[in-house]
Amino acid sequence: MTTESLAPDAVKARQRAGWSSQAREFYARRALIERQWGVLSEGLLELARITTGDRVLDLACGVGDPALAAADRVGPTGSVIATDLSPDMLAFAAQRAAAGCLGNVEVHEMDAEAIDLPDASVDAVLCRLGLMFLPELDAALGGVHRVLVPGGRFAAAIPWRPEGQAMPRLIGATLDALGLAPMPPPAPGRPGIFSLADASFVCAALERAGLVDVRVQPYTLAHDYRSPDEWLDFLMALNVPLRERLAAASGERVREFRTAAVAATAPWVREDGHIRFAGHGYYAAAARPVR
Secondary structure (H helix, E strand, C coil), X not given: CCHHHCCHHHHHHHHHHHHHHHHHHHHHCXXXXXXXXHHHHHHHHHHCCCCCCCEEEXXXXXXXXXXXXXXXXXXXXXXXXXXXXXXXXXXXXXHHHHHCCCCCEEEEECXXXXXXXXXXXXXXXXXXXXXXXXXCHHHHHHHHHHHEEEEEEEEEEEECCCCCCHHHHHHHHHHHHCCCCCCCCCECCECCCCCCCCHHHHHXXXXXXXXXXXEEEEEEEEEEECCHHHHHHHHHHHCHHHHXXXXXXXXXXXXXXHHHHHHHCHHHECCCCCEEEEEEEEEEEEECCCC
């Protein structure tokens, strides 16, 4: 059964199990993750105008990003509520906050589509690479509007899928080499990495939620892995749909997959052995009206 054929509650249950099973992998690879996506945290903090003393809500924080970056920015007079659907992810977020002596971070298990906070209780809401996994975006954005103070800011980072982008080409080539079905096409309401690639859909949803000053700002990431094997290990550890497709495969088939995947990286392998390619996306920002 595919994720898109499930009811929203079933999707979330499956996601909670999937993210929880990956929490240790995310934590173990946190330095590599920040090497690829850390710049997005800074972009979100700037767009949401996070400053000293702010109260910040981070939706779908995983093992703590961008919540920990926000905690540094708001300082001891501010606060950050780091939330995620997976308690296992949050356990690592709490561990990282404690290790960094960030006493202004609280962690709460929370569904982004059912934000369990008082009305007008935060100055800003952030979401780094999480909105595209929500089956009911309107519910999440309605909650964002409710918990923001008047004039409060929202900022999210969302992947975009331009024609020819390296990552979908790499995954598609390896699946095709093994005779496996391609990933389902991205579409709103069908949770997946590129389900919100159409920025106009997100802008309309922000407006339906009653948010104003809606803005879209493209970004380009410079992905850099030390070798094709580092990229492939990273992909296989963190990509739930891919792991599910390979779970039933024999050891020989998995070895074939690795061979095909490494071969597919050839156009992006540089003289130093690193694999480098661009990743594209956009920031979506908005605010709750002052009145």
